[in-house]
Every structure is written in structure tokens, then in C-alpha cells.
Amino acid sequence: MAVTATNAPDTTTRSDLELLDAWWRAANYLSVGQIYLMDNPLLREPLRPEHVKPRLLGHWGTTPGLTFLWAHLNRVITREEQDALYITGPGHGGPGVVATAWLEGTYSERYSQVPQDAEGMQELFRQFSFPGGIPSHAAPETPGSIHEGGELGYSLMHAAGAAFDNPDLLVACVIGDGEAETGPLAASWQQNKFLHPVHDGTVLPILHLNGYKIANSTVLARIPDDELLDQMRGHGYRPYLLEGGFDGEDPMAVHERMAAVMDEIVAEIARIRARAAEQLAAGEDVQRPRWPALVLRTPKGWTGPKEVDGHRVEGTFRSHQVPLAETRTNEAHRAQLEQWLRTYRPEELFDADGRPHAELLALAPRGPKRMSATPHANGGELLRDLRLPDFTRHAVDVPEPGSGPASATGTLGAWLADVVRANPDNFRIMGPDETASNRLQAVFEATDRQFIGHIQSGDDHVSRAGRVLEVLSEHLCQGWLEGYLLTGRHGLFNCYEAFIHIVDSMFNQHAKWLTATRHIPWRRPIASLNYLLSSHVWRQDHNGFSHQDPGFIDHVVNKKAEIVRVYLPPDANTLLSTYDHCLRTRNYVNVVVAGKNPGPQWLTMDEAIAHCTRGIGVWPWASNDDGAEPDVVLACAGDVPTLEAVAAVSLLRRHLPELKVRLVNVVDLMRLQDEREHPHGLSDRDFDGLFTTDKPVIFAYHGYPWLIHRLTYRRRNHPNIHVRGYKEEGTTTTPFDMVMLNDLDRFHLVMDVIDRVPGLAVKHAALRQHMVDERLRCRRYTREHGTDAPDVADWVWPDSTGPRM
Numbered sequence: 075m076a077v078t079a080t081n082a083p084d085t086t087t088r089s090d091l092e093l094l095d096a097w098w099r100a101a102n103y104l105s106v107g108q109i110y111l112m113d114n115p116l117l118r119e120p121l122r123p124e125h126v127k128p129r130l131l132g133h134w135g136t137t138p139g140l141t142f143l144w145a146h147l148n149r150v151i152t153r154e155e156q157d158a159l160y161i162t163g164p165g166h167g168g169p170g171v172v173a174t175a176w177l178e179g180t181y182s183e184r185y186s187q188v189p190q191d192a193e194g195m196q197e198l199f200r201q202f203s204f205p206g207g208i209p210s211h212a213a214p215e216t217p218g219s220i221h222e223g224g225e226l227g228y229s230l231m232h233a234a235g236a237a238f239d240n241p242d243l244l245v246a247c248v249i250g251d252g253e254a255e256t257g258p259l260a261a262s263w264q265q266n267k268f269l270h271p272v273h274d275g276t277v278l279p280i281l282h283l284n285g286y287k288i289a290n291s292t293v294l295a296r297i298p299d300d301e302l303l304d305q306m307r308g309h310g311y312r313p314y315l316l317e318g319g320f321d322g323e324d325p326m327a328v329h330e331r332m333a334a335v336m337d338e339i340v341a342e343i344a345r346i347r348a349r350a351a352e353q354l355a356a357g358e359d360v361q362r363p364r365w366p367a368l369v370l371r372t373p374k375g376w377t378g379p380k381e382v383d384g385h386r387v388e389g390t391f392r393s394h395q396v397p398l399a400e401t402r403t404n405e406a407h408r409a410q411l412e413q414w415l416r417t418y419r420p421e422e423l424f425d426a427d428g429r430p431h432a433e434l435l436a437l438a439p440r441g442p443k444r445m446s447a448t449p450h451a452n453g454g455e456l457l458r459d460l461r462l463p464d465f466t467r468h469a470v471d472v473p474e475p476g477s478g479p480a481s482a483t484g485t486l487g488a489w490l491a492d493v494v495r496a497n498p499d500n501f502r503i504m505g506p507d508e509t510a511s512n513r514l515q516a517v518f519e520a521t522d523r524q525f526i527g528h529i530q531s532g533d534d535h536v537s538r539a540g541r542v543l544e545v546l547s548e549h550l551c552q553g554w555l556e557g558y559l560l561t562g563r564h565g566l567f568n569c570y571e572a573f574i575h576i577v578d579s580m581f582n583q584h585a586k587w588l589t590a591t592r593h594i595p596w597r598r599p600i601a602s603l604n605y606l607l608s609s610h611v612w613r614q615d616h617n618g619f620s621h622q623d624p625g626f627i628d629h630v631v632n633k634k635a636e637i638v639r640v641y642l643p644p645d646a647n648t649l650l651s652t653y654d655h656c657l658r659t660r661n662y663v664n665v666v667v668a669g670k671n672p673g674p675q676w677l678t679m680d681e682a683i684a685h686c687t688r689g690i691g692v693w694p695w696a697s698n699d700d701g702a703e704p705d706v707v708l709a710c711a712g713d714v715p716t717l718e719a720v721a722a723v724s725l726l727r728r729h730l731p732e733l734k735v736r737l738v739n740v741v742d743l744m745r746l747q748d749e750r751e752h753p754h755g756l757s758d759r760d761f762d763g764l765f766t767t768d769k770p771v772i773f774a775y776h777g778y779p780w781l782i783h784r785l786t787y788r789r790r791n792h793p794n795i796h797v798r799g800y801k802e803e804g805t806t807t808t809p810f811d812m813v814m815l816n817d818l819d820r821f822h823l824v825m826d827v828i829d830r831v832p833g834l835a836v837k838h839a840a841l842r843q844h845m846v847d848e849r850l851r852c853r854r855y856t857r858e859h860g861t862d863a864p865d866v867a868d869w870v871w872p873d874s875t876g877p878r879m
Contacts, residue, residue: 086149086333088326091326091329091330091333092326093433093434093437094145094146094149094329094333094437095325095326095329096422096423096433096434097145097148097177097434097437098141098142098145098325098329099418099419099423100173100177100418100420100423100424100430100434101141101144101145101170101173101174101177102137102138102141102173102377102418103415103418103420103423104169104172104173104176104177104195104198105134105137105138105141105169105170105172105173106134106169106378106411106414106415106418107195107198107199107415108132108169108172108173108198108199108202108203109130109131109132109133109134109169109202109203109396110126110127110130110199110396110398110401110411111125111126111127111196111199111200112125112126112127112196112199112200112204113125113196113200115192115195115196115198115199115428116192116195116420116424116428117412117415117416117420120412121401121408121409121411121412123402123403123408126401126402126408126411127200127204127402128402129203130396130399130401130402131203131210131396132166132168132169132202132203132210132395132396133166133167133168133169133210133394133395133396134169134375134378134393134394134395134396134397135166135284135286135374135375135391135393135394135395136164136166136167136170136250136282136284136374136394137166137167137169137170138170138372138375138376138377138378139248139282139284139370139372139376140162140164140167140170140171140248140282141170141173141174142328142332142370142372142376143246143248143280143282143370144160144170144171144174144445145437146329146332146333146336147160147246147336147445148437148438148439148445149333149336149437150336150337150340151439151443151445152437152438152439152443154340155443156244156443157242157243157244157442157443157448157450158243158244158245158246158443158445158448159218159220159233159236159243159244159245159246159445159448159450159451159561160218160246160248160445161220161221161229161232161233161236161245161246161247161248162212162219162221162223162229162248163221163223163226163229163230163247163248163249163250163253163259163282164223164226164248164250164252164253164282165211165212165222165223165224165225165226165250165253166210166211166223166394166395167211167212167223167248168202168209168210168211168212168213168216169202169210171212171216171218171219171446172198172202172208172216174218174445174446175216175217175218175446176188176190176194176195176198177430177434177435177438178438178439178444178445178446178447179435179438179444180217180218180444180446180447181198181217181446182194183447184217184596188201190429190430191427191428191429192424192427192428193428194428195424195428209222211223211224213590214587214590214591214594214597215590215594217446217447217451218444218445218446218447218448218451219451220232220236220450220451220453220557220560220561222583222587223253224583225579225580225582225583226250226252226253226256226259227253227256227257227258227259227549228258228259228549228553228556228580228583229247229248229249229253229259229262230247230249230259230262230263230265230277230279230553231258231262231265231549231550231552231553231554231556231557232247232553232556232557232560233245233247233277233279233557234262234265234268234269234277234553234554234557235553235554235555235556235557235558235559235560235561236275236450236557236558236560236561237269237274237275237276237277237557238269238274238275238502238543238554238557238558238563239273239274239499239500239502239558239563240274240275240450240561241272241273241274241275242275243275243276243450244275244276244278244343245275245276245277245278246278246280246445247277247278247279247280248280248282249279249280249281249282250282250284251281251282251283251284251285251292251293251294251295252286252287252292254281254292254293254294255292255293255294257549258547258549258550258553261545261547261549261550262549262550262553263279263306263309263310263311264309264545264550265277265545265550265554266309266310266311266362266365266526267310267362267525267526267527268524268525268526268543268545269365269526270350270360270524270526270538270539271346271347271350271360271362271363271526272347272350272351272354272360273539276343276347276365277365278339278343278365278366278367278368279311279367279368280367280368280369280370281294281306281367281368281369281370282370282372283295283317283369283370283371283372284371284372284373284374284375284376285371285373285374285389285390286374286390286391286393286394287391287394288391288394288395289391289394290391291391295371299315302369303315303369306367306369307364310362310364310365311364311365311366311367312342312364312365312366312367313366313367313368313369314335314338314339314366314367314368314369315369315371316328316331316332316335316368316369316370316371317370317371317372318331318332318371318372319372319373319376319377320372320373320389325377328372335368339366339368342366343365343366346363346365349363350363359538360526360538362526362527373388373389374388374389374390374391374393374394375387375388375389375390375392375393375394375397376388377417377418378393378397378414379393379397379398379410379414382397382398382407382410398410398411398414449562450561450562451560451561452596452597452598453559453560453561453562453563453598453600454562454597454598454599454600454660455562455598456561456562457562457563457598457599457600457601458500458562459658460493460496460497460500460501460564460601460657460658461496461497462493462496462654462657462658463489463492463493463495463496465489465650465651465653465654466650466679466683467489468485468486468488468489468492468650469647469650469678469679470485470645470646470647470675470679472645472647472675472676472677472678472681474871475674475676475677475693475695475696475720475871476674476675476676476720476870476871477674477675478645478672478673478674478675479672479673479674479675480645480646480672480673480675481513481646481669481670481671481672481673482643482645482646482649482668482669482670482673482713483512483513483514483606483608483649483668483669483670484513484514484515484516484646484670485646485647485649485650486514486606486646486649486650486653486668487513487514487515487516487517488516489650489653489654490503490514490516490517490566490653491516491517491518491519491520491521492520493657494517494520494521494541495520497564498541500562500563500564501541501563501564501565502541502542502543502554502555502558502563502564502565503517503541503542503543503565503566503568504542504543504544504551504552504554504555504565504566504567504568505542505543505544505551505567505568505569506544506545506546506547506548506551506569506570506573507544507545507546508544508568508569508570508609509523509542509544509568510534511570511609511670512568512569512570512606512608512609512670513608513670514568514606517541517542518534518535518542520541521535521540521541521542522535522536522537522539522540522541522542523535523536523537523540523542523543523544524537524538524539524540524541524542524543525537525538525540526538548569548573548574548576548577549576549577549580551567551569551577552567552577552580552581552584553580555567555603556580556584556603559600559601559602559603560600562600562601563601564601564657565601565604566604566605566606566653566656566657567603567604567605567606568605568606568607568608569605569606569607569608570607570608570609570610570621571607571608571609571610571611571623571624571626571667572609572611572614572620572621572622572623572624573621574605574607574626575623575625575626575629578626578629581603581629581630581663582633584603584663585630585633585634585637585638585663586633588600588603588637588661588662588663589633589634589636589637591661592636592637592661599660599661600660600661601657601659601660602656602657602659602660602661602662602663602664603662603663603664604653604656604657604664604666605663605664605665605666606653606666606668607626607665607666607667607668608667608668608669608670609621609670610624610667610668610669610776611623611624611776611777611800611804612669612712612713612714612776612800612809612812612813613669613670613671613714613809613812614804614806614812615806615807615808615809616806617806618804618805618806618807619804619805619806622800622804624667624776624777624778624799624800625777625778626665627640627665627667627743627776627777627781628777628778628781630663630665631743631744631781631784631785633663635744635747635751635752635753636753637661637662637663638662638663638665638744639656639659639662639663639664639665639742639744639754640665640667640742640743640744641656641664641665641666641667641741641742641743642666642667642668642711642712642713642740642741642743642776643666643668643686643713643741644676644677644710644712644713644716644739644741645673645674645675645676645677645682645713645716646675647675647677647678647679647681647682648677648682648685648686648741649666649668650679650682651679651682651683651686652666652686652741653666655686667712667776668713669713669714671809673713673714673717674717674720674870674871676693676716676720676739685739685741686741686742688745689740689741689742689744689745689754690738690739690740690741690742690745690746690756690764691738691739691764692736692737692738692764693720693737693738693739696720696723696737696871697723697735697736697737698727698731698734698735699734699735699736700734702734703734703766703769704734704735704736704766704769705733705734705735705769705831706733706734706735706736706769706770706771706772706827706830706831707735707736707737707738707764707765707766707769707770707771707772708722708723708735708736708737708738708771708772708773708774708823708827709737709738709739709740709765709771709772709773709774710737710738710739710740710773710774710775711739711740711741711743711773711774711775711776711782712774712775712776712777713776714776714809714813714818715774715775715776715798715799715818716739716774718774718813718818718819718820718823719737719739719774719820719823720737720871721820721869721871722772722774722820722821722823722824722827723735723737724820724871724872725820725821725824725845726824726827729824729838729841730834730838730841733827733831733834735827738764738765742754743785744785746761746782746785746786747785747786748788748789751788758789758790761786761789762789762790762791765789765791765795766791767790767791768791768794769791769794770794770796770827770830770831771791771794771795771796772796772798772823772826772827772830773795773796773797773798774798774799774818774823775797775798775799776799776800777799777800778799778800778801779797779798779799779800779801780797781799782795782797782799783795783797794830796826796830798816798817798818798822798823798826799816799818800816800818801816801817803815803816804816807856808856808860808861808862809862809867810852810856810862810863810866810867811852811853811856811862814849814852814853819849819852821845821846821848821849821852822845822849824841824842824845825842825845825846828841828842828845829842851863852866
């Protein structure tokens with residue numbers, strides 16, 4: 075909320091509240107109609123079976139609370155001229171947010187086939203949870219939504235992500251009491267220690283206690299009020315409790331109390347922000363405030379049927395979904411539905427043509443101030459391109475292949491520091507306390523970690539304002555970044571590779587959101603969700619088996635090809651080129667896996683740019699097929715597999731100089747897929763040109779081997795592709811012992827060539843035996859000395875293999 079908010083004394087009269095109540099009744103009427111009706115939207119005649127949908131889908135229980143909050147927020151928005159975003163945590167509140175968008179006129183602006191009249195109302199009702207219609211959640215199709223809520227737990231972190239760097243924005247986040255039982259939501263209460271009271275917007279958490287989930291009570295609704303409020307105070311909030319609607323209480327009395335509470339909350343927010351601005355202007359330390367939080371307790375299914383078939387419904391779990399489940403076939407249920415709808419007095423709300431009365435329309439804010447029309451919920455409207463500095467200025471000098479060593483992520487960190495400097499208000503880096511561990515610490519030359527809690531002397535690069543957000547919760551990092559991107563900004567999430575799995579389900583939801591928005595014309599493209607996964611499976615020297623899992627890639631490629639991209643740059647220059655590309659893209663999920671440990675550098679910057687542009691290619695300097703058809707192809711994807719593949723080529727050229735070997739490196743993993751399956755896929759002609767149609771292909775891959783087979787199963791030469799990768803063999807050991815455990819080492823790759831190239835197995839049995847002995851020697855050395863054998867640890871690509879091509 076802007077510091078300049080007027081917060082004028084409330085002049086709300088009884089008639090104002092009656093009008094607000096009418097608006098709420100209209101929203102509820104429209105919500106019930108969406109669940110049940112496909113005809114007769116204004117009840118111009120008694121309900122007949124054909125007026126009711128044959129399949130009743132959707133959820134009523136949480137909806138009246140959501141529309142109640144929307145109505146009261148509109149009152150504040152109009153008075154304060156406030157920019158506001160409404161996040162619907164309860165996933166099943168779709169009817170309510172669709173209804174409010176239609177009442178505000180936004181829905182008809184977005185969907186001309188659903189005008190604000192009787193015909194449009196009928197279409198609004200018919201399309202809801204109907205084949206060819208719209209989903210039952212606050213989906214991408216819903217104006218004003220950035221949070222579908224189909225999976226619970228992420229509303230409050232999305233709210234904070236939206237508020238970062240949005241100082242004039244109020245984010246009202248409704249948290250269902252069922253959602254409040256999830257781990258991610260429990261962690262989200264801590265994010266008030268990261269939101270700056272001047273530079274960032276305000277998040278107003280609204281815990282909506284209606285007592286029940288699908289079939290069971292909720293925890294927070296069944297603990298004493300003092301315990302609940304103490305819990306919220308312990309999280310650093312100033313809670314306000316409002317309850318109403320029970321035992322047939324007059325809704326007008328609840329409206330009156332709610333208006334008073336909202337006025338107090340708005341005034342408190344303005345005082346907090348004004349005081350923080352004064353502290354900042356005076357050069358004082360900006361103290362962490364106790365932000366307001368609202369606890370709203372209302373009956374589940376409020377204003378719905380009190381009883382159905384002798385069972386209490388309002389205020390119980392029975393109102394969660396469809397309180398009257400047989401209205402098409404059960405005359406008594408149908409009559410009760412009609413009675414329910416008429417309690418909202420639609421004749422007072424809509425004119426003869428089905429349009430909301432003018433005084434109702436006048437209650438909504440104007441233009442982009444409407445929560446259903448705010449550009450913050452359609453972030454592409456606000457998106458500005460990043461100013462990306464020239465990454466080539468950070469190029470690692472590579473006079474010969476295998477030069478170095480250098481840290482890929484360490485090199486990237488210096489460029490990211492430049493990105494931060496060039497984009498001080500629309501780019502953030504999120505990570506679970508791993509920015510420095512992943513060797514990105516150069517960014518701290520340009521910024522700090524943002525933290526609004528207590529800062530002690532000796533804390534490293536921690537201040538009130540910073541572009542790096544670190545909290546030891548992958549859920550929060552993911553949710554913050556999603557909220558930040560969905561409201562029109564840019565960023566990246568760096569994480570240990572094994573633990574990015576914690577957000578598998580969140581990634582699912584975001585990828586599905588992006589897929590849906592591609593087919594919604596008014597949804598503008600947003601910046602891509604960029605992952606940087608380091609501390610990866612092959613270099614977990616200290617942590618061992620628990621930290622070894624490259625399977626996030628497998629999970630990602632399950633999603634639509636139009637959305638996902640996976641990159642495995644083999645060195646620092648290719649990582650720079652890759653990430654420059656990723657930060658320029660829109661509506662993708664980009665997964666980049668790169669090592670942090672110093673390693674050999676293979677390509678000059680010009681070569682790296684060309685290689686990354688192709689996404690896949692032959693490395694001529696490592697190959698000796700010299701324009702002829704190779705006898706074998708060694709392929710590699712990932713930094714450690716590339717090192718082992720190049721080392722295997724060196725062994726083959728030394729021991730089998732007559733063997734024609736081609737080395738193919740893959741940066742863009744999706745190039746392996748068929749062009750008919752993925753936009754980045756190679757044509758069959760190009761794939762066959764690289765990998766041949768009938769020669770053995772030994773593929774050293776970063777992750778689980780079967781993914782390469784899955785991507786290439788339609789290729790002509792697939793039967794000859796043999797993949798080495800992670801086989802779920804791990805421990806705390808040396809880097810080379812780790813690759814030996816999984817048979818990805820150079821010696822085993824040479825053995826694979828001998829086994830699979832016709833004529834070599836018998837002819838070069840002694841060489842194969844020597845490779846087995848070398849593995850035993852290296853294993854024995856690690857057990858005796860605790861390190862890898864020097865000839866392996868210090869190995870470099872021989873410069874006697876010829877000039878760079």
C-alpha cells in the first residue's frame with residue numbers, strides 16, 4: 075500500500091452497507107448458478123430438470139467467504155484508489171472469483187461471448203465445469219488470477235513474490251484453513267522477515283476459518299482462539315479476529331463489523347509504511363514491523379442450505395462441494411435449489427435484461443484498479459526486457475581444449491552480478507542458502523541478501539535491501555519466484571540438484587499454468603522460470619548418496635514440449651551463453667545443470683556461442699573420423715560425462731589409432747528428440763548425420779540412462795545406442811570413484827567401444843583387460859590414499875592430438 079494513502083475517516087452508512095450486501099448477494103447468486111444451472115439463469119420460470127446441469131461439479135463451501143472478502147476489499151480499493159491483487163488460496167473457490175470478475179465487467183471484456191446480460195449470464199453458468207468450458211478453480215482463464223489453488227499450500231508465498239519490488243501493491247491473500255495445514259504454508263508465515271516495508275508491497279494474510287476440509291474438520295478451526303492468535307503473534311503478525319454468520323446472524327451486522335476491521339487494518343498498514351519511510355529517509359535502520367493479519371471465521375457454505383435430507387449442511391463438511399447433489403432427478407432437491415437461489419433476491423440485483431443494476435456496477439473500482447483487471451495478474455502487460463550485459467566480457471580464455479581449470483558457476487556468478495547492477499528493480503535470485511555454496515558468490519559484489527529480521531555484526535552480505543532472497547525452504551524460493559514472474563519480473567532459482575525435487579509438484583503447477591496461458595489470447599507472455607542446478611550428482615564429495623539424484627530432468631521432460639527446455643553446458647563459456655539465452659526467453663521453464671567445481675574448459679567463447687546455438691554438435695578436435703564415416707560415436711551431455719568421454723577418446727586414439735571415433739556433445743538435451751515431438755528436436759536427417767544409421771553410439775549422460783533412450787526411441791539407429799549414466803550407485807567418495815561406481819568412467823567407456831564395435835572384442839581383448847585393471851588400480855588408490863590417482867585427477871586433454879578445427 076502506498077505511503078500516500080489517504081485513509082480518510084470512514085463515512086460508510088447503513089445504505090452503503092446494504093448496497094455492499096446486495097453486491098455480495100449477486101456474487102453468491104452467480105456462484106451457485108455456475109455450479110447448478112445451464113438454462114433459466116434469472117429464474118423467470120420454475121426450475122425444471124432440463125435447466126440443471128447433468129453433471130454437478132464445482133465447490134460451494136469456501137465460495138461465500140471469498141466473495142464476502144472481495145466485496146469489502148473493493149470498498150477499500152475504491153476509497154483509497156489502491157492497487158490490489160487478490161490471491162485465492164482455497165483451490166475450490168473458482169465460482170466466486172469468476173462471478174466477481176463478471177460483476178466487475180472484466181469477464182465480458184476478456185470474453186465477448188459472455189456479455190453482462192441474461193444471455194451472458196446463461197453462458198457464464200453453462201461453461202463452468204462443463205465440456206468445452208472453463209475449469210472449476212481460479213485457473214489461468216480467470217481474469218485477475220495468478221494462483222489456481224488446485225494444489226494447496228502456495229498462496230502466501232505467491233503473494234510475497236508478487237509484492238517484492240511492488241511498493242504500491244496490496245496483495246490480499248486468502249488462506250484456507252485446510253491449506254494452512256500444509257508444510258509450505260506453515261513455512262510461509264516466516265516471509266514477513268523478507269518483505270521490505272518501503273521497497274516492497276504489502277501482503278495481507280487472511281486466514282479463512284470455515285472449519286472443514288472435504289470430509290474432516292480443520293486443525294486451526296478446532297484450537298482455542300488465544301492459542302491461534304498467539305501462534306500468529308509468534309510469527310510476527312498483529313492478528314485481527316472477525317467471526318460472523320453463525321446461528322442465523324443478520325449479515326448486515328457482519329458487514330458492519332468487517333468494514334470497521336478493514337478500516338483499522340488499512341490504517342495500520344499506512345502507519346507502518348509511513349514510519350518505515352521516515353526511518354529510511356533519516357538514514358535509520360528500518361525495523362521489521364508487525365504486519366496485520368486477518369482471521370475470518372464464517373460458516374462453511376454460508377448462506378447455503380441449512381439442511382438437506384435431514385442432515386445439517388451449512389457449517390459442515392457437507393457444504394464443501396455440491397450441497398444438493400440430485401437436483402436434476404430429485405424434485406425435492408430441485409425445489410430446495412430454487413428456494414436457495416431466490417434467497418439472494420435476484421429480482422433486486424439484475425434488470426429485465428439480466429444486467430446488474432447500475433448501483434451495483436458502481437461499487438466496483440474502475441479500470442485497472444479492479445482486482446479482476448489488475449495488470450499485476452497479467453504480468454506480461456508490465457514486463458520489461460532485462461538489460462543484459464555482454465556476457466562475452468566474462469569469457470574464460472581457452473587457448474587449447476582442456477585448458478583451465480575454471481568453475482562454470484563461479485564464472486556465471488560474475489556475469490550475474492552485472493545483471494543485478496543493470497536491473498536493480500526487476501531481477502532477483504532465489505535460493506535455499508546455497509548461492510555461495512553453488513559458487514555464485516560474485517553476485518554479492520553487487521548486492522546483498524535481503525533480510526528484515528535482526529542482523530548481527532559478522533553476518534555476510536545481509537542487509538535490509540538486496541536482490542538475493544535466501545531461505546532454507548525450496549518451496550518458498552519456488553513460490554516467491556513464481557509470484558515474481560507472474561507479476562511481470564525476472565529471476566532465477568539456484569539449488570542443489572538433488573533437492574530441487576522438493577518442488578516437483580510446484581513445477582508441475584507452473585508448467586501447466588504456462589501451457590494453459592499459451593492458448594488464452596489476452597494472457598501476455600511472462601519471463602521464463604529459470605533453474606540453475608549445481609552441486610550435482612557427480613560432485614557430492616562431502617555429502618554422498620543422500621545428495622545424489624539427477625532425476626529432476628526426467629520429471630521436467632514429462633511436460634509439454636512447448637514449455638520445457640533442458641540444458642547441460644559442459645564448461646564455463648557454454649554456461650554463460652546458455653544463461654544469457656535463458657534470461658531472454660518467455661513462457662518457458664529452463665533447466666540448466668552445471669558444475670561448480672573447477673574443471674577443464676573445452677571451447678573458446680566464439681566456439682561456445684556457435685555450439686550453444688546449434689545445441690548439439692561434433693567436436694572435431696576430439697574426433698579423428700576426418701570427414702569419413704566413423705566406426706563409433708562417443709556422445710556426451712553434462713560436464714563430468716563430457717570429461718570422461720573426452721578422456722575415453724584420448725585412450726582410444728592412443729591405443730587404437732586406426733579406429734575412427736567421432737565425439738558429439740549435447741548442450742540442449744531436447745535436440746535428441748524428434749522434431750515432430752519438440753520444437754528443438756533434430757530432423758531424422760540431421761540426427762542420422764551426427765549419429766550414423768548403423769554404427770555403435772556410446773552415450774555418456776549426466777542423469778538416468780533411460781531418459782536418452784526415451785528421447786531417441788524413434789531414431790533409426792536407436793538399437794545401437796548404449797547409454798551410461800547414473801545408476802543409483804553413490805556414496806561419499808572421490809569424484810572419479812563416483813563415476814566408476816556407475817560405470818561412467820573413461821575406462822568403462824573404452825570397454826563399451828571394444829564390446830560394441832564389430833571385430834574389436836577378440837582382437838583387442840588385452841586392451842579391454844587393461845581397462846579393467848585400470849579401474850581396479852584407481853579404486854585401490856582411493857581406498858589407500860583417500861584421493862583419486864594423480865594421473866586421473868590431473869589429467870588434461872593431450873595437445874599432441876593436432877590443432878583446433
